[in-house]
Amino acid sequence: TQLLEQSPQFLSIQEGENLTVYCNSSSVFSSLQWYRQEPGEGPVLLVTVVTGGEVKKLKRLTFQFGDARKDSSLHITAAQPGDTGLYLCAGTGNQFYFGTGTSLTVIP
Amino acid sequence: NAGVMQNPRHLVRRRGQEARLRCSPMKGHSHVYWYRQLPEEGLKFMVYLQKENIIDESGMPKERFSAEFPKEGPSILRIQQVVRGDSAAYFCASSPHRPSSYNEQFFGPGTRLTVL
Numbered sequence: 001t002q003l004l005e006q007s008p009q010f011l012s013i014q015e016g017e018n019l020t021v022y023c024n025s026s027s028v029f030s031s032l033q034w035y036r037q038e039p040g041e042g043p044v045l046l047v048t049v050v051t052g053g054e055v056k057k058l059k060r061l062t063f064q065f066g067d068a069r070k071d072s073s074l075h076i077t078a079a080q081p082g083d084t085g086l087y088l089c090a091g092t093g094n095q096f097y098f099g100t101g102t103s104l105t106v107i108p
Numbered sequence: 109n110a111g112v113m114q115n116p117r118h119l120v121r122r123r124g125q126e127a128r129l130r131c132s133p134m135k136g137h138s139h140v141y142w143y144r145q146l147p148e149e150g151l152k153f154m155v156y157l158q159k160e161n162i163i164d165e166s167g168m169p170k171e172r173f174s175a176e177f178p179k180e181g182p183s184i185l186r187i188q189q190v191v192r193g194d195s196a197a198y199f200c201a202s203s204p205h206r207p208s209s210y211n212e213q214f215f216g217p218g219t220r221l222t223v224l
Binding site: 006042099 | 110112141151
């Protein structure tokens with residue numbers, strides 16, 4: 001059973017466009033993290049959100065943790081080719097669970 | 109401060125051979141996690157270890173797979189009698205604390221295992 005479902009699974013957009021990636025679960029998590037993974041490399045931590053309703057901004061990236069701490073979203077403004085990669089959410093519950101991943105391609 | 113190190117980066121084995129994957133956590137980190145990833149998929153948890161202890165191996169196949177994190181030296185993920193289905197990227201991560209609300213894991217570059 002996959003606890004964290006991400007959507008969309010694949011996303012291909014033009015440079016300059018905005019996009020939102022979703023991470024949903026029926027389970028409550030004490031914290032949730034977003035990672036970005038480039039081909040051939042390990043995931044790199046982008047942000048940790050802990051409080052329900054929390055919003056964190058990292059330059060052009062905005063992360064939101066749902067009020068009930070069951071879901072999260074990642075919004076990217078004015079996407080750039082360097083944003084291309086696999087975006088993974090991960091939640092801390094009894095264990096550490098990774099989402100199914102969203103593969104983003106930004107076309108120059 | 110060196111990050112998590114894994115070796116080898118690429119490993120090719122024939123069916124029936126053994127694969128040994130090594131992971132050296134970040135300095136000061138005593139918690140190690142192993143994950144498996146298939147192409148275009150997320151990471152699947154395998155095992156969580158502390159020094160000399162296996163804390164959670166619920167994601168590890170019951171046969172052929174084993175992991176250790178000795179008092180001295182790297183953590184080892186061992187796959188005996190490999191089969192083609194074992195081909196995947198195996199990632200190691202480390203953290204300084206027990207899993208908690210603030211747990212953050214730092215990942216190594218992975219070992220890509222190919223079974224011929």
